[in-house]
Amino acid sequence: MSEFPFSKVENKIQEKWKKHNVFQTPKNPKKKYYILEMFSYPSGDLHVGHLRNYVIVDLLARYYAQKGYDILHPIGWDAFGLPAEEAAIKNKIDPETWTLKNINTSRNTLKSIGIGYDWTTELMTCSKDYYKWTQWIFIKLYENGLAYRDTAFVNWCPGCNTVLANEQVEEGKCWRCHSEVNKRELDQWFFKITDYADKLLEDLKYLDGKWPEPVITAQKNWIGRSEGAEVDFAVENSDLKLTVFTTRPDTLWGVTFAAIAPEHKLLSEIIKNSSEKSQVDEYVIQSLAKTDIERTSTISEKNGVHSGVFLIHPLNGDKIPLYVCDYVLASYGTGVVMAVPAHDKRDFAFARKYDIPIKIVIQPKCDKLDVHSMENAFTEPGIMVESSIFTGKKSDVAIPEIIEYLIDKKVGRKKINFKLHDWLVSRQRYWGAPIPMIYCEKCGIVTVPKEDLPVTLPENIDDYLPKGRSVLSGIEHFVNVNCPKCGADAKRDGDTLDTFVDSSWYHLRYPDVKNDKELISKGKSNSWLPVDQYIGGMEHATGHLIYFRFITKFLNDIGVIEVNEPAARLFNQGMVCGADGSVMSKSKSNGVEAGQFVVNFGADVCRVTTLFLAPPGKDAIWTEQGVAGVKRFLDRVWRLGERIKSSSVEKHTEMTVQEKDLDRIMNMTIMNVTNDIEHWGFNTAIAFLMEMVNKMVPFKNSNSPVFHRAYKILLQLLAPFAPHIAEELWEREGNSDLIIKSGWPQHDSEAVLADSEEIVIQVNGKVRGRIYLAPDIGKQKTIEKAKIHENVSNYLQGVKILKTVYIEHRLVNFVIKKD
Numbered sequence: 070m071s072e073f074p075f076s077k078v079e080n081k082i083q084e085k086w087k088k089h090n091v092f093q094t095p096k097n098p099k100k101k102y103y104i105l106e107m108f109s110y111p112s113g114d115l116h117v118g119h120l121r122n123y124v125i126v127d128l129l130a131r132y133y134a135q136k137g138y139d140i141l142h143p144i145g146w147d148a149f150g151l152p153a154e155e156a157a158i159k160n161k162i163d164p165e166t167w168t169l170k171n172i173n174t175s176r177n178t179l180k181s182i183g184i185g186y187d188w189t190t191e192l193m194t195c196s197k198d199y200y201k202w203t204q205w206i207f208i209k210l211y212e213n214g215l216a217y218r219d220t221a222f223v224n225w226c227p228g229c230n231t232v233l234a235n236e237q238v239e240e241g242k243c244w245r246c247h248s249e250v251n252k253r254e255l256d257q258w259f260f261k262i263t264d265y266a267d268k269l270l271e272d273l274k275y276l277d278g279k280w281p282e283p284v285i286t287a288q289k290n291w292i293g294r295s296e297g298a299e300v301d302f303a304v305e306n307s308d309l310k311l312t313v314f315t316t317r318p319d320t321l322w323g324v325t326f327a328a329i330a331p332e333h334k335l336l337s338e339i340i341k342n343s344s345e346k347s348q349v350d351e352y353v354i355q356s357l358a359k360t361d362i363e364r365t366s367t368i369s370e371k372n373g374v375h376s377g378v379f380l381i382h383p384l385n386g387d388k389i390p391l392y393v394c395d396y397v398l399a400s401y402g403t404g405v406v407m408a409v410p411a412h413d414k415r416d417f418a419f420a421r422k423y424d425i426p427i428k429i430v431i432q433p434k435c436d437k438l439d440v441h442s443m444e445n446a447f448t449e450p451g452i453m454v455e456s457s458i459f460t461g462k463k464s465d466v467a468i469p470e471i472i473e474y475l476i477d478k479k480v481g482r483k484k485i486n487f488k489l490h491d492w493l494v495s496r497q498r499y500w501g502a503p504i505p506m507i508y509c510e511k512c513g514i515v516t517v518p519k520e521d522l523p524v525t526l527p528e529n530i531d532d533y534l535p536k537g538r539s540v541l542s543g544i545e546h547f548v549n550v551n552c553p554k555c556g557a558d559a560k561r562d563g564d565t566l567d568t569f570v571d572s573s574w575y576h577l578r579y580p581d582v583k584n585d586k587e588l589i590s591k592g593k594s595n596s597w598l599p600v601d602q603y604i605g606g607m608e609h610a611t612g613h614l615i616y617f618r619f620i621t622k623f624l625n626d627i628g629v630i631e632v633n634e635p636a637a638r639l640f641n642q643g644m645v646c647g648a649d650g651s652v653m654s655k656s657k658s659n660g661v662e663a664g665q666f667v668v669n670f671g672a673d674v675c676r677v678t679t680l681f682l683a684p685p686g687k688d689a690i691w692t693e694q695g696v697a698g699v700k701r702f703l704d705r706v707w708r709l710g711e712r713i714k715s716s717s718v719e720k721h722t723e724m725t726v727q728e729k730d731l732d733r734i735m736n737m738t739i740m741n742v743t744n745d746i747e748h749w750g751f752n753t754a755i756a757f758l759m760e761m762v763n764k765m766v767p768f769k770n771s772n773s774p775v776f777h778r779a780y781k782i783l784l785q786l787l788a789p790f791a792p793h794i795a796e797e798l799w800e801r802e803g804n805s806d807l808i809i810k811s812g813w814p815q816h817d818s819e820a821v822l823a824d825s826e827e828i829v830i831q832v833n834g835k836v837r838g839r840i841y842l843a844p845d846i847g848k849q850k851t852i853e854k855a856k857i858h859e860n861v862s863n864y865l866q867g868v869k870i871l872k873t874v875y876i877e878h879r880l881v882n883f884v885i886k887k888d
């Protein structure tokens with residue numbers, strides 16, 4: 070039996086696509102579809118697990134192209150960053166050489182798989198014509214008051230010898246090298262993303278139902294909005310005051326101590342004359358060696374030291390002892406908290422431990438608390454007591470009045486607080502975009518003029534290893550510069566930008582990658598933005614996807630682009646695991662190397678296997694049996710092609726029973742495959758195609774016009790999944806055009822309806838899928854089939870079905886418990 074001769078066919082077909090410029094981006098799109106996978110890091114040889122999102126994106130690009138859309142499907146490389154630098158330090162080559170070599174390897178692999186990129190739009194963040202615009206964005210942020218320099222305690226990774234953003238610290242460890250992260254005080258650049266906290270939160274409503282719910286929830290939590298008040302406490306015997314943020318101003322009269330973060334900027338000033346100074350200093354050193362996670366962990370017992378300093382309660386004049394406590398973080402709120410032991414669990418435990426008074430200011434409605442018998446804090450709303458003019462009021466209702474009172478007394482104000490921090494973007498490493506700022510003794514901070522951009526990274530340096538300061542600051546010919554304003558000797562900033570800055574705007578460059586006058590022209594921006602479908606992993610929910618939205622919003626605000634959100638739709642693909650069940654990785658050596666796999670089995674087997682493993686949102690296991698099954702399937706398609714080639718088509722006569730059956734199956738397959746592609750059911754779409762082939766193989770009359778038509782349709786439906794074999798057989802069938810230009814088949818509803826009916830499947834009243842079943846199948850089977858529908862089953866996983874509504878011939882609705 071003959072097999073699909075992939076090694077002969079696939080190269081030839083790829084050449085054909087190239088010759089016809091099939092994947093070139095149209096100049097003036099009428100019906101645009103911009104599809105993008107998350108930025109690729111050029112790690113070198115890809116394994117098959119890496120290919121998943123490339124293959125998914127390519128499938129959709131080809132599907133929409135076949136449907137007549139104008140496609141932008143670009144590729145680029147997130148090429149700056151630490152791994153290149155570390156390889157350079159280890160192997161004594163420069164990071165650029167390493168990076169370009171890796172990009173070349175990855176590019177060849179993607180080409181061998183036949184991914185349909187417009188290679189003329191390829192970009193890499195380490196090229197000068199790209200990072201020129203990264204630097205330009207930095208300057209625009211600075212000019213708009215959204216980039217500032219500050220001395221701050223920052224997350225420091227001793228492994229990478231660099232600063233990390235909060236988003237890069239995972240459970241107290243470096244996201245990259247997993248070293249324990251500690252704190253260092255450095256002068257750094259920040260982007261004021263907190264100015265956008267409200268918009269980033271508010272605009273999530275536009276993404277509802279279009280971005281995955283877990284991403285939206287993760288962003289909401291990360292932004293962490295809470296309403297409350299700021300209250301000022303004077304420091305005793307000093308002109309200083311400390312401000313606290315509280316969501317419970319109704320408990321203000323119950324404050325019996327305050328706690329300040331060990332890294333708070335005013336702490337050293339406050340304690341300079343304190344008798345407890347030395348014990349505080351020691352405590353601060355210990356605290357800063359801990360990670361934020363250790364400090365705020367809910368399981369560890371809270372501790373602190375008395376600072377020897379007192380604050381003055383702004384309303385009743387009480388002396389409030391100030392403790393230094395490492396569970397308070399300088400980065401959250403104001404870095405000082407008021408403590409109300411009677412009404413806060415953490416404060417209660419702390420007060421009992423350090424023998425601090427507890428003062429009840431809220432009583433439950435039908436009970437009376439007593440300080441001595443209290444076993445824990447009372448945190449519910451209740452009736453205010455011992456609270457000056459508010460005594461007797463309901464605590465929750467009184468909050469707005471209390472805030473008014475604070476404003477009146479000039480000791481407080483209404484405040485909305487966010488957990489989100491400003492984005493720390495300075496890195497002390499070499500391999501990144503230099504920060505385009507100059508320090509002049511006379512003029513202060515001066516931006517590099519636009520015509521001098523990019524500030525290029527010095528090449529061929531001796532040592533890429535940072536030694537506690539940034540690499541660039543040690544390079545004389547780079548650092549020393551004349552001030553652009555006054556001409557005096559000045560110094561460049563020696564840091565480079567976080568690579569998340571590079572990847573925060575790359576989606577805006579693809580439509581206009583060759584433009585050296587603007588980041589993107591108005592015309593291109595209006596033609597192509599936003600990204601219609603963005604695909605990538607869930608791990609970027611709070612890092613990249615927040616920055617990506619922030620920079621898009623900022624560039625919209627300054628009129629560079631017209632869109633306010635970067636991507637209309639987002640899909641999170643799952644991971645591909647090796648046969649051992651763990652995620653494929655080089656270090657585990659359970660990965661199947663993609664380039665070699667394509668040599669052995671061909672691109673189409675690779676693509677279809679990737680898509681057939683599991684629904685794209687779920688993790689999947691790559692198995693040899695899976696590969697073998699897919700290979701068998703494509704070989705059968707190939708043999709159908711051989712039968713067609715040697716047959717001649719009969720004139721149409723009335724359809725036989727067998728023909729009618731095949732015609733119906735063909736129409737059902739068109740409907741099901743189309744529906745499944747649109748609902749991310751690629752694996753089930755392939756299963757439908759396999760079933761269709763199963764029906765065609767035993768079909769006796771190869772000359773039947775119905776058989777011929779079914780075969781043509783099969784190729785058109787198969788094309789987005791296995792484009793090489795489909796294109797080759799299409800050509801052999803005598804078509805002069807490319808299959809991608811042939812249109813997407815439409816099912817004949819008459820033929821389908823003759824034997825089946827559409828059942829709409831809902832979950833909690835929302836349509837989540839459709840199935841086509843024989844009318845006499847009955848309630849039980851209909852519900853069973855509805856439950857296992859790919860998309861629907863996602864919604865039903867792990868939840869309790871409270872009720873199943875069944876309307877004969879029309880609908881199944883699963884009512885589930887939402888948590």
Ligand SMILES: [Zn+2]
Nearest residue numbers: 226229243246
């Ligand atoms: Zn690290």
Ligand SMILES: [Zn+2]
Nearest residue numbers: 509512552555
């Ligand atoms: Zn100057």
